[in-house]
Amino acid sequence: MSKFFFLNSAFLGLYLVALLFAVSTAEPSGVMATYVNQLSKVRLPLNLSLLLWLGGAVAMKKPISTILVITAIFNWILVIDDYFVVQIQNFTFESTLGQVLASLRPIVAASVSLIAIEARLHERGSGS
């Protein structure tokens, strides 16, 4: 795997930690409360389950590209949901961290996609 792969992985790890911190310290109200509720009860558990599945596959030395493709698709769907359905660009975030994390959503999806592509090419190259 290339340095780019590890750079993307580090970025995603950092993003996840920041997101967990932001969600645990947030005291939202109004529409933001509904959004954070969705985030903590549906999106984060789904993403964490995928991460757990990925960890299991890595530990058992199984192919990981399919899990990463599913994660990439899921994250792109979340981006579409955020910007075109829920329209978070119109939300007023109560913290700068929340605002930054929201604006990084498409970058996160792109980052997962790049990792998925590299993993698929790597697995194809190694014949697994």
Next chain:
Amino acid sequence: MTERKLLTDAELEALHQAFAYHPIDEVWNRFKRHSLRFKASYIFLHVYVVSYWLIHSIGLTQTLLPSSLSITDPMVKQVMAGRLLVGLMILTIMNLAFYLKIGFKTVSLALLVSYTYATLSMSLVLGPLMYAADWGLKEFLWVGVRLAALIAMWQLYRSDT
């Protein structure tokens, strides 16, 4: 020099096919050759998403939904419209993928992931309301149709297309 191939021979052939003209009869024959399960799932999903969208666009969604879920909130209407549009877009891309014989599995996976997420996301709001509500034929039918749609998407994902 790396020996990794950017595209496999099958993908290269699929790309070549993508730029070739497929008469609609050939596509129809290909569809007919699939299993009954595939055909039923494919047709059911189209009827489901398109009719849901049409009913939503003429403002009659409430007639389909469980009585406990009132969609007077504009935000709920906007979310429903947005998700139905996403569903229609994925379905259109799925048709294109079937025609071009490329990426059908990925698109059906996208539809499956999208619908599972929408269902879970909505269950969070609807779950407590439905738990407290009286269950009638409409509620059971609504849950049954959603379950059937999920199974249909899974069938398309599992197919060899």
